[in-house]
Amino acid sequence: MINWRLGLGIILTGLLVLVAIFGPMLAPYDEDYINPSGYYYNSSDDFGVISNPEPPSGKHIFGTDQYGYDILTLLLYGAKYTLLVGVLVALVRVVIGGLLGLINAIRTKNEKVGSSFGLLGSIPAFIIIYFVMAGIVVNSSLSMIELILLQSVLMTIVGIPGVYAAVFSKTKELKKNLYITASHSLGARSFRIAWKHLLPHLKATLMVMFVKEIILVLSLIGQLGIFNIFLGGTILRLGGEGVYLSVTHDWAGLIGQWRSFVYDYQWVLLYPLLAFVLIIFSFYILSRGIELKDKHGFKKYPHI
């Protein structure tokens, strides 16, 4: 059977990467283009009002938001931040967490993974980042790059324990195999066992974990976006009710700033949401593809 999931995943993520790189060139308008509102009159039966938010049409494929910004344009400009941060944070998480887990699993004899994390589960990861970023990110004098770096480092730290625990227990499981004992009794050092025997088995697991971590990082950015902590900075406009805007137009930030368009003008919220789901779907189907490609070994069958 052809692994269509892997193919579809590669094609979709490839397209997303292309959009992230060439997005600004493909965008129909400039990043700061504002759709003018006003009256128009062409003939006695072709007249009316242009007001923002304008519904999707040939002119604005995804419509415009309340200020007249073209939604498609903002999405194309923001894609690179969402994707790049998601991929890099996931990569660092898997590399650091994976290395620590591997080294610790080879060195230590005890079987147990630290389980005193129980109570810490009552304070979710995004709440930790929320409190750290809350005083920094709004109308910040730090530059956009600094804010992105800061949030990325926090998101990496928060995610390492999960990767570590998974790699640790998987390595422990692999270490029980007889070929490890054989290799050890033949005089192989830890490094050789790790490099020649453990890593080849862990490779697929780490790949799947990496892709799934990307999804987790993206959800984390999104959850923070809901609470107005936008990647790369939040602009707070006062004067009346406070309005929070994303500096970078990253996709999670766009969802966060438009999340109240539920009752009316739904296209403003719907298209960023669909775009975000598309990212999640692409990476998910890619991870399934890798998983199925690597499904080998002894398979057990149920008796009833």
Added chain:
Amino acid sequence: MKFLLPVIGVLVLIFVLVAFPLSIEIIGGKLSVEFEVMIDLTKEYLGGIFTGDSFHYQEGIDRNPNFFSAIPDYFITSFMYLAVAIILAIMIGLLISAWFSRSRREWMKDLIGFLGMVPDFIMVLFLQLGTVYFYQATGHRLARIATRGVDEHAILLPLLTLTIVPAIYLIRSLSERTYDVLTDDYILTAKAKGLQRIYIFVQHVIRNVLPFLKADLHKVIAILMSNLFIVEYLFNISGLAGFLFNTSEYQFNLTTNILITLVVLYLVLYWFIRLFIACLERIFAHD
């Protein structure tokens, strides 16, 4: 000591986190953290415990209510949503994983896995958009998309969101366990004795899956707690997590108290579910 250490760890984490926004200073693009402010705030809070100052907070402009008189309502609201959601999730998880573990249809795994990966806030926003769209298209009101005032509670959609995510996690982890149990020899023995399938499931499979449920409980509740923040915020529910973000001004004492109450909520929920599983064991695993 073994119980004390995590408690102290969590308390320190809470104090540091809540003090953090007040103790940073950004001057000319330089970020600095003043630990003295952090320590002072914590000292002030700890001193205020004895005088009672730590348990008053500011509401509006001039009201100064006591924390303990306000918190039970919030606590019970959050607890009810969570308790109902987790019990539903456990039942759905046990039932579906029994069937799902035998399924070899990969597309079902695709679907359930994908649902498990979709972030909670996406689910909430889609549910809200869908309900409004349905109303605008047909004129029928399916559910409330937000709590309004004291009487009109949104119940269906928040519960749905709070149930789906842990239920899918449980289906995925328990179906693997169920599959392992089904391959064991005592199941073959039971089958060879001519026992009925439903009997084997009730008497042998479920009771051997329950320990794994117990082991997974911390993870499930952690997932649920993180969903609680999103759900209460987006559905405007006045529970603990909603209270945290709906205060007019950032108050150190109030925020600290709410976070500590959330830890208490976590513990209460954990032992409540342990009780529920003990009841299940009475049914399925009595000897």
